[in-house]
Amino acid sequence: MSSALAAFAQGIAGEQRGGTLKPLLATPTSPHLLLLLSSGYPLVRASTDAGIYLAGGLLFGLSFDLVNLPASFVLFVTAVLAFSAVGMLSATFALVLKRGDPVVWLFGALSWVFGGVFFPTDALPS
Numbered sequence: 001m002s003s004a005l006a007a008f009a010q011g012i013a014g015e016q017r018g019g020t021l022k023p024l025l026a027t028p029t030s031p032h033l034l035l036l037l038s039s040g041y042p043l044v045r046a047s048t049d050a051g052i053y054l055a056g057g058l059l060f061g062l063s064f065d066l067v068n069l070p071a072s073f074v075l076f077v078t079a080v081l082a083f084s085a086v087g088m089l090s091a092t093f094a095l096v097l098k099r100g101d102p103v104v105w106l107f108g109a110l111s112w113v114f115g116g117v118f119f120p121t122d123a124l125p126s
Contacts, residue, residue, distance in 0.1 A: 002108065003046035004083035008091035009101045011038030016098065035091065043080065 015021035015038065024034055054062070090103035112118060 001079070001083050001111065003042050004080050005087045005090060005104045005107055007039035007042040008035060008084070008087040009094040009104060010042070011035070012091045012094050013101075014038075016095075035088065039084075039087070039091075043084070047080075 012021070012035070015024060025031065058064075086103065086107060090101045093101045093103055114121065114124070
């Protein structure tokens with residue numbers, strides 16, 4: 001989640017800090033492709049890390065007997081696409097505001113609160 005949310009904004013912010021955003025936008029590369037390629041490595045890296053963690057779990061006896069692997073893959077792809085859409089919205093804030101981006105902060109804070117990081121979710125009102 002955090003990689004898909006932050007990768008796009010970090011890619012744009014890195015290009016802005018490096019002074020290469022304007023020259024890149026002047027090339028014949030489409031802005032969509034530029035955004036996708038600038039954030040592609042962090043997404044692939046996070047997915048590879050998750051695969052390594054699962055493989056490590058297999059080495060320590062994790063069982064996938066009751067797991068529906070095709071459904072899990074579809075859910076994974078859907079989640080990455082959904083969080084990437086919010087990440088692209090975050091990149092627009094980083095591009096327009098040229099500062100920190102409130103979308104990732106808000107989304108992350110709400111995820112921590114409703115995910116039970118600060119206190120049990122049973123303590124939340126229904």
